[in-house]
Amino acid sequence: MANPKSFDETEVLGTALGVFLRKGYSRTSIADIKKASRLSAGSLYFAFESKQDLFLRVVAFYIRYVVVARIERYIHDQGFFDGVRSYFESTFKNKEYGRCGCLLTITSAEPHLDDVVVRQVKNGFQIIEQEFRRIVQLAQENGEISRKRDPNLIAQHLFTSYQGLLVLVRFGKSDRYLKTVTDAALAYLR
């Protein structure tokens, strides 16, 4: 045994996430990751198998600690309608990773991705949609939404509006515009 690892892998994942969000998968170079993480090529390739391997782990990190964690927290703290509104608004108000869109959304726009990557992104999408379905059903039990409506349909609508919103966020629409869009998406649920 000698020379224990001098950096926290999770921390690197968070840093890399920021870079991937800003530049996208294929246009992010290892040089970018090196600069952001202050690690050398040697260290990076010692810790991660390849650029693709690093990205896959970043996606998993993102789904778990950004997307799902955020949804849970908002819904738990504020209930369905206000929680969804806060979640939608976090896409353009959040300081940490805000205004960059969603890692899954921007990745799905990239061409000729490896099958493994596609599967990982698909999985992420399903998790988000499933979360939406879950909170809709919860809201129906609470009486916040009528039990007569189809939760699948509502979840789909939520998901599509969310994706549309993210495109507009990425594209730099004004906060006022994005707020109106959020309102319209929520109005459909009343």
Next chain:
Amino acid sequence: MANPKSFDETEVLGTALGVFLRKGYSRTSIADIKKASRLSAGSLYFAFESKQDLFLRVVAFYIRYVVVARIERYIHDQGFFDGVRSYFESTFKNKEYGRCGCLLTITSAEPHLDDVVVRQVKNGFQIIEQEFRRIVQLAQENGEISRKRDPNLIAQHLFTSYQGLLVLVRFGKSDRYLKTVTDAALAYLR
């Protein structure tokens, strides 16, 4: 005078559009364009100033002869509701450029674009939104939509749903799913 141009520039723009739609701006190489158009680097750089110049002209071509032309035709032939439905469905049913998403949508997801490109894409988005607003107002005059509703809001909703749909199309959701999403977007307008 000698040796007149042996290829049609518009034809090249159409071919290049197909490549850019499949691969995105930054990941499309001049080699790709060469292969698709069967032109040499010399010819391409004789006709177009640079890769960026070519792309700008492709975007203009796309807005005019694909997006706007398609909207006009569907609305003219089928009226508002069926027209919008057909237009939405063309994003995943059209054989020519279908299933690739929208050139503007996928470009807006790309990082660090030149200001000139950003402006061109922004312009395209505005044109689409403006077209939506125009056909909504037209539908209000026809009585297809209540005159009491705010056409700007409806156009915004249409635009956002359209962008969300395009993300899902690009991502390979099933026709059935996409049709449901389209229905939900239209239901909001009734």
Next chain:
DNA sequence: CTACAAATAGAACAATCGTTCTAATTGAGT
């Protein structure tokens, strides 16, 4: 038929990409 410039083809350029390799450094176990 000759001359000439527009148009073309393809080799060559520097820059950047992801990745690998080789040393040098590090610190715990003996």
Next chain:
DNA sequence: ACTCAATTAGAACGATTGTTCTATTTGTAG
């Protein structure tokens, strides 16, 4: 203190990028 393997840094590799350069071909005007 010495050993030895885990870890690190950074040079180097071949492949690919957008672009430029140099010939060569081409068709028409005189």
